[in-house]
Amino acid sequence: MHNSGKSLVAGQWLGGDEQGCFYSFFPASNGLGDQPIYAVTPAQVTAAGEAADEAFKQYRQTSAKQRAEFLVCIGEQIMELGDELLNVTHLETGLPMARLQGERSRTVNQLKAFADGLLKPLYEPIEESAQPERLPLPKPATRLSSLPLGPVAVFGASNFPYAFSTLGGDTASALSAGCPVIVKGHPAHPLTSEMMAMAMEKAIKLCHMPVAVFSLLQSNNPSISHALVGHPLVKAVGFTGSYQVASQLQQTIYQREEVIPFYGELGSINPQIVLPEKVQQDGPELAQQLCQALLMGNGQFCTSPGLWIVPSPGTEFVHSARDFLQQQGSDSVLTPGIANSYVCAVEALAINSHLKDLASSKVQQDFHVPARLFQLNAADFIKNKQLHQEIFGPCALIVTYDDQNELLSLVNSLSGQLTASIHGTNSELASAAELVENLRYKVGRLIFNQMPTGVEVCASMNHGGPYPASTDVRSTSVGLMAMQRFLRPICYQNLPVELSDI
Known part of the structure; x- marks a missing residue:
């Protein structure tokens, strides 16, 4: 398997701006890799957003079972990358091999957990029957359900190259909700991000999903991040990183015509x-x-x-x-x-x-x-x-x-x-x-009476907190409740029986 330094944009591997290329940094040797990473262009960011919006129209109609099978397949394709993935990530991060093996397992298990959550959801729609005899006014029949928001921008983290990056928790929870994902890969481990995108590409083909349900954008230019969160077709953002970068991205979001949810996990002193x-x-x-x-x-x-x-x-x-x-x-x-x-x-x-x-x-x-x-x-x-x-x-x-x-x-x-x-x-x-x-x-x-390090992926976990630990105290970036970030409520009133399966 050979890294190309390219980005995956709506099913195509694109080279981007050759003048704006950068290189992986290898911490253990304090040196640079020799594979150029080609930064995406603003036009490619625009194309990724437009393609994701088109893919959304198809992907949002997939069943919970289809999405669950897709998530499991993604995990299987990650494992198919074998030791080559671990070796590349070890070079790009300097993290011990045992740590990377554990984090890879966690990432695959996280995908499986969301798949299980789709098949056995934590919440069912709330239905209330009509009361035509109620005075002074009759009560209509209502059902409260949810809909996916649309394309989600995800920012990979530097410190967790698998679990909080390209195919990590934000991506898994957004896909579970029925949202396409555009990942801005972290420049600290671009070769790892590319390999994970290769795994995703195979899973998309095997599960017959729309090709633009996922894109990976490679860049070390902050303007690309701002172009992504400012894209009018992006409907939410999942971010793990510093308070300073989060604040800058939020300012761009506030300048949009439609201000969208920004779910940032920013760290703390614990x-x-x-x-x-x-x-x-x-x-x-x-x-x-x-x-x-x-x-x-x-x-x-x-x-x-x-x-x-x-x-x-x-x-x-x-x-x-x-x-x-x-x-x-x-x-x-x-x-x-x-x-x-x-x-x-x-x-x-x-x-x-x-x-x-x-x-x-x-x-x-x-x-x-x-x-x-x-x-x-x-x-x-x-x-x-x-x-x-x-x-x-x-x-x-x-x-x-x-x-x-x-x-x-x-x-x-x-x-x-x-x-x-x-x-x-x-x-x-x-x-x-x-x-x-x-x-x-x-x-x-x-x-x-326990240390804070380690976050269990389960339905009862909360990984967030009051500002500035996170940008939305009501949300979690780990656990099955993370999917709720990318859903919105919808109420159906007086729904005909013929449409009851929507």
């Missing part, structure tokens, strides 16, 4: 709250577990624990975390841009007079980034809103609190988060009602 009895009982062990969670994916998970809130002085906990982290090696990050942003953010922390620079892992290559750990007290953290922002990479703050009141004040100062964890003994958790009450209005998922 506070880890340790209660007094727990830190006395399991402090050193818990400190090491948090370090290990921080180092997963080299801190490049949206659920990475970036804020550890422990009782003052927390000496044994702090020393254990410090000693453990200093013994760890360094690693590369996904892109030079991420590395630069991380280094700048950490340098700003290091010169902050309120922070104690606790630990740094051992730097093993000059292009690696070390894991870093800092400490400060709750009062200083609450006052400095800059410290509440996510640092994308292996960096965490330990914040110490004096008592319950200060802990509650700290929680109340937090912005919206994807997750938070409370680590406590059984007796502490039993009396933590006020803490839980305050914290649950800050998060999309509240965890007890």
Whole structure:
């Protein structure tokens, strides 16, 4: 199988703008690949949107069974790519092979989960019978159902090349809903995106789906992203990425004649709250577990624990975390841009007079980034809103609190988060009602005595949260409820029996 560097636009592999080509970056070797990636042109973005709109007219009429078979087939074609997919992605991301194998399985299982959800839906249409005898006015017969929105633009994520990218959760949930998908591939792993598009192309042919039900647009030019979300035939956007890029895309959407839903998952610092009895009982062990969670994916998970809130002085906990982290090696990050942003953010922390620079892992290559750990007290953290922002990479703050009141004040100062964890003994958790009450209005998922890293794909999962963790607090980007983002309600009143199967 040979990568071409092209985009898949409505069933055709197109070369795009040869003057605007770019190359894959290989983090482990700190070098570039030799395959040019040809950036799509604005005209090709327009063509993809128009073709997707035409495909929508056919795809929205497919049955739940047909779409379920399509999703399963996509997963099968991903597996058919074999080790070549893993090898290419390993080069483009530097992620360990075991991690990529697990993420590939998760992606395939995610497609199967949506297929099962189509065959056994969580919600059935709501039907209410007519009441012609009701006074003062008769009640008509009504049925509440849903319709797909139309073509959906999906933005691949840098940190999850399978599960949150080309054929990841946003694509799977949109296809489940009956919406064609136009993916803007992430420039951090364009060869991986192309291979996944090859798998999709085969599934489309095998399942006799309209060819424009899926397109992949390759580009590292931000103007293409804005052209995509501004396309008048695109009806919703699924995005995983930074707050800054999301804000820029939202501004383009606000300028449209029709403002469309923008479902952005933007990350968070995922506070880890340790209660007094727990830190006395399991402090050193818990400190090491948090370090290990921080180092997963080299801190490049949206659920990475970036804020550890422990009782003052927390000496044994702090020393254990410090000693453990200093013994760890360094690693590369996904892109030079991420590395630069991380280094700048950490340098700003290091010169902050309120922070104690606790630990740094051992730097093993000059292009690696070390894991870093800092400490400060709750009062200083609450006052400095800059410290509440996510640092994308292996960096965490330990914040110490004096008592319950200060802990509650700290929680109340937090912005919206994807997750938070409370680590406590059984007796502490039993009396933590006020803490839980305050914290649950800050998060999309509240965890007890577990690390935040890892998101289960299931019907009861919520991966979202109050702004700025996500752009729509009512939505999730993981789990079967994610499909609801790309559906709209419709009520049928006095529906004739002859049309009852619509």
